[in-house]
Amino acid sequence: MQVSNVKTWSDLDFDEYQKIKGLSYSGIKGGNFVPTPKMQLGTAVHNYLLEPAKYNHNNRDIVEPLVIALKAEIGPLLNHMDKELSITADFSHEGLTMGYKGRMDMVIMGKLVVDLKVSEHPLEKTIPYFGYDNQVNGYMSASGSEVGIIIRINPVTKKIEKKAIKKNISFWTLQIAKYGIPLFLK
Amino acid sequence: MGMQLTPQQNGWIKMAEIKANLFKELESHELMVQNLLSTPGSLESLQAAIKRAKDTISDAKERRLSFTRMLDEKLYEPAMAYEKRMNQLLDEASKKELNLRIEAKNQSIISQNILNEKAAFKVHVTNEWYRIAEEYRENLRKGIDAFYRESLHNKTPYSDKLICKCQAFISAFLPGQMVKFKPQYLTTTEMEIIYYGIEKYNHENDLQKALNQVPARFQNYENDLANSEDAIQAIIDAANRREAEVIKAISIETATNTLIAQAETVTIDTPKVKTEMKVVIVESEAWAKAVIMNFIKIWPADKLRVKSWSKLTLGQMAEALAKSGAELTNLEMTEVCK
Numbered sequence: 001m002q003v004s005n006v007k008t009w010s011d012l013d014f015d016e017y018q019k020i021k022g023l024s025y026s027g028i029k030g031g032n033f034v035p036t037p038k039m040q041l042g043t044a045v046h047n048y049l050l051e052p053a054k055y056n057h058n059n060r061d062i063v064e065p066l067v068i069a070l071k072a073e074i075g076p077l078l079n080h081m082d083k084e085l086s087i088t089a090d091f092s093h094e095g096l097t098m099g100y101k102g103r104m105d106m107v108i109m110g111k112l113v114v115d116l117k118v119s120e121h122p123l124e125k126t127i128p129y130f131g132y133d134n135q136v137n138g139y140m141s142a143s144g145s146e147v148g149i150i151i152r153i154n155p156v157t158k159k160i161e162k163k164a165i166k167k168n169i170s171f172w173t174l175q176i177a178k179y180g181i182p183l184f185l186k
Numbered sequence: 187m188g189m190q191l192t193p194q195q196n197g198w199i200k201m202a203e204i205k206a207n208l209f210k211e212l213e214s215h216e217l218m219v220q221n222l223l224s225t226p227g228s229l230e231s232l233q234a235a236i237k238r239a240k241d242t243i244s245d246a247k248e249r250r251l252s253f254t255r256m257l258d259e260k261l262y263e264p265a266m267a268y269e270k271r272m273n274q275l276l277d278e279a280s281k282k283e284l285n286l287r288i289e290a291k292n293q294s295i296i297s298q299n300i301l302n303e304k305a306a307f308k309v310h311v312t313n314e315w316y317r318i319a320e321e322y323r324e325n326l327r328k329g330i331d332a333f334y335r336e337s338l339h340n341k342t343p344y345s346d347k348l349i350c351k352c353q354a355f356i357s358a359f360l361p362g363q364m365v366k367f368k369p370q371y372l373t374t375t376e377m378e379i380i381y382y383g384i385e386k387y388n389h390e391n392d393l394q395k396a397l398n399q400v401p402a403r404f405q406n407y408e409n410d411l412a413n414s415e416d417a418i419q420a421i422i423d424a425a426n427r428r429e430a431e432v433i434k435a436i437s438i439e440t441a442t443n444t445l446i447a448q449a450e451t452v453t454i455d456t457p458k459v460k461t462e463m464k465v466v467i468v469e470s471e472a473w474a475k476a477v478i479m480n481f482i483k484i485w486p487a488d489k490l491r492v493k494s495w496s497k498l499t500l501g502q503m504a505e506a507l508a509k510s511g512a513e514l515t516n517l518e519m520t521e522v523c524k
Contacts, residue, residue: 077441164449
């Protein structure tokens with residue numbers, strides 16, 4: 001798979017990000033649903049850790065200890081990573097091309113992608129169920145990173161689990177075959 | 187011809203007869219008590235009737251007990267003995283299972299610790315080589331800078347000899363030492379396998395590159411001599427910026443490597459062993475008082491399951507106290523594995 005025309009946005013609102021052209025992992029999976037309280041907690045943790053200005057400090061008693069635990073785990077690397085970076089790229093394979101977009105929690109372009117999950121369920125179960133490895137592989141391909149890591153924090157126990165994601169483009173080449181257009185039409 | 191009954195079958199038939207007779211007797215006792223207590227009369231006659239009724243009830247109880255005792259001995263207890271023996275076997279097996287589970291858990295923890303330490307050592311060596319290499323390269327640059335600045339400061343005129351001197355100066359530089367890793371679980375052999383599996387940093391290449399760069403570095407030396415003071419300051423400023431970049435690069439690289447190593451380490455399935463705190467039971471008055479005092483003080487009602495408050499026992503109080511997690515006075519606690 002070839003990746004070209006990579007563009008990034010660091011200060012893009014989520015609403016604006018949604019307007020960008022391109023297929024994201026959640027777009028492919030059909031992610032239009034009403035956020036549950038658990039999802040709202042996940043968003044709050046993301047906001048407080050990665051975009052603190054957006055956090056409205058609701059459920060602070062729950063959110064704050066989670067963010068403290070995550071900061072301790074990620075360590076000094078947190079300061080060196082771009083946060084909530086939106087990215088677009090053209091994914092091409094066997095004469096077809098597809099516009100891709102993604103929004104990475106934490107990234108060092110060309111090196112490392114870190115995706116954060118707030119969940120009570122172990123990654124061993126959620127990765128195959130939700131296809132998080134495919135999601136992270138999209139980020140890895142677009143950002144040119146060899147390494148992808150998912151960090152999960154359990155909101156109840158505050159325990160943290162980390163899992164390295166192996167590079168595997170098969171999901172994305174299938175999407176190109178399904179949604180891509182011939183390169184000469186681009 | 188009728189079927190021949192065994193002595194046991196005959197016994198059971200007789201039992202039915204005994205039961206029927208007993209119930210008749212108990213019924214007549216009841217009637218007698220009804221009769222005695224329903225007759226109106228004086229205080230004395232009522233007191234006498236109560237005494238006779240009590241004797242009658244006592245007699246009824248004796249008769250009932252002699253029958254039920256026989257049932258207990260011949261029926262219930264022998265029947266329950268099977269369960270008791272089975273439960274005893276189950277208890278022994280459960281204890282054995284718990285011990286094996288604890289052993290497996292401890293073994294899993296050790297294996298996990300070894301895996302974690304292997305990963306930590308691997309990343310330690312990788313990071314250390316990276317740090318040593320970056321620092322060595324930076325030291326070479328700093329060495330050239332220092333020599334250059336010193337030459338400017340001393341107004342040393344440019345010559346090929348100056349270049350050679352600078353090269354000789356930095357040739358004496360050696361890379362730093364690896365920070366020692368203190369293993370808790372890994373053997374020397376295991377560490378050697380990991381250590382030699384990682385490419386060692388070879389400083390010779392970087393030294394050669396730096397030596398080759400020295401003549402180019404001195405290309406503007408004579409121009410710098412023209413305003414050596416400002417040139418020296420500019421070199422110092424550039425070196426400070428560069429050094430900050432190197433420190434940042436080392437920090438990012440080592441933190442990234444550490445995070446990756448942790449994420450790649452396999453997590454071993456550990457058998458679950460639940461632990462529970464219990465109050466150590468001491469059969470003494472002091473212990474009973476301590477339980478009551480602590481119970482009243484803490485009042486862990488949410489940890490209690492009692493149908494009747496009047497039947498609350500000391501054992502239940504102690505159990506609730508242990509579950510409360512509160513600090514207890516004059517009571518010893520113990521951890522129980524489940």
